[in-house]
Amino acid sequence: MPELPEVETLVRGVRQELVGKSFVSVSFLRADIREPIPTLRLKQILTSQPVHSVTRRGKYMLIHTSQGSMGVHLGMSGKFVLSASSQERLPHTHAVFELVDGRQFRFIDPRRFGRLFSIECEELNEHPFLSKLGVEPLNDDVNLAKHLFQSSRSKSQAVKVFLMDSSVVVGVGNIYASESLWRAKINPHVSAKQLTSKMYTNLARQIIKVLSEAILAGGTTLKDYRNKDGNPGYFQLNLAVYGREAKPCRKCAAMIVKTTQAARSTYQCPICQK
Ligand SMILES: [Zn+2]
Numbered sequence: 008m009p010e011l012p013e014v015e016t017l018v019r020g021v022r023q024e025l026v027g028k029s030f031v032s033v034s035f036l037r038a039d040i041r042e043p044i045p046t047l048r049l050k051q052i053l054t055s056q057p058v059h060s061v062t063r064r065g066k067y068m069l070i071h072t073s074q075g076s077m078g079v080h081l082g083m084s085g086k087f088v089l090s091a092s093s094q095e096r097l098p099h100t101h102a103v104f105e106l107v108d109g110r111q112f113r114f115i116d117p118r119r120f121g122r123l124f125s126i127e128c129e130e131l132n133e134h135p136f137l138s139k140l141g142v143e144p145l146n147d148d149v150n151l152a153k154h155l156f157q158s159s160r161s162k163s164q165a166v167k168v169f170l171m172d173s174s175v176v177v178g179v180g181n182i183y184a185s186e187s188l189w190r191a192k193i194n195p196h197v198s199a200k201q202l203t204s205k206m207y208t209n210l211a212r213q214i215i216k217v218l219s220e221a222i223l224a225g226g227t228t229l230k231d232y233r234n235k236d237g238n239p240g241y242f243q244l245n246l247a248v249y250g251r252e253a254k255p256c257r258k259c260a261a262m263i264v265k266t267t268q269a270a271r272s273t274y275q276c277p278i279c280q281k
Pocket of ligand 1: 032280
């Protein structure tokens with residue numbers, strides 16, 4: 008499943024190709040994905056004016072023109088790739104956005120949990136998909152440590168569950184929560200409100216580092232990347248704990264333990280993360 012680093016890498020690639028350019032045509036090969044696609048409105052937004060910016064909010068990519076914006080969410084299996092128009096369309100291509108030079112961005116989503124939606128200029132931050140999102144961990148204007156400390160004071164839930172709550176902070180999915188807690192030597196089961204401000208300072212630093220490393224590891228996702236099994240793949244960090252049950256901890260060689268929290272797998276070192 009694409010996580011924040013994949014989406015950020017995608018946004019950077021799309022931004023480089025798209026800002027200042029116009030779409031000559033936009034076509035939809037089906038009327039709905041997870042929800043109905045506002046096909047007419049998206050055509051109006053995207054074909055009347057050049058794209059002036061491409062941004063990210065959580066796991067949403069937002070493509071803006073002066074007429075409004077298109078929101079793109081990749082869901083479980085979605086991809087947004089750049090292809091020559093002569094290139095054969097892959098199965099499950101649901102939308103085609105053609106540029107003046109003939110190249111096409113294509114939205115492909117076999118499992119159809121993705122979203123393509125329109126946002127009007129005046130509702131950019133109030134749109135229902137965006138309005139409840141927490142802070143951006145990689146935004147320079149955000150003091151992540153302070154935010155996590157302050158928002159955790161009344162939270163008795165486990166710190167890992169707290170980190171994965173997208174109304175607190177976006178983009179800390181299961182993998183990144185497990186990895187950053189291991190790096191910060193914090194037990195994922197400890198109640199969020201029990202951690203000190205100093206612990207959150209360290210944890211915030213590790214979250215930012217883990218996400219930044221994943222972005223660096225990603226390279227470009229505009230090409231149709233497939234893993235060795237031939238499935239569409241997403242990039243991953245060299246993981247230290249996630250998925251390493253019963254394997255030796257990379258710091259102390261103790262066996263990594265797997266537990267379940269809020270129906271998600273948690274991996275932890277019983278020695279480093281007491
Ligand atoms: Zn260890």
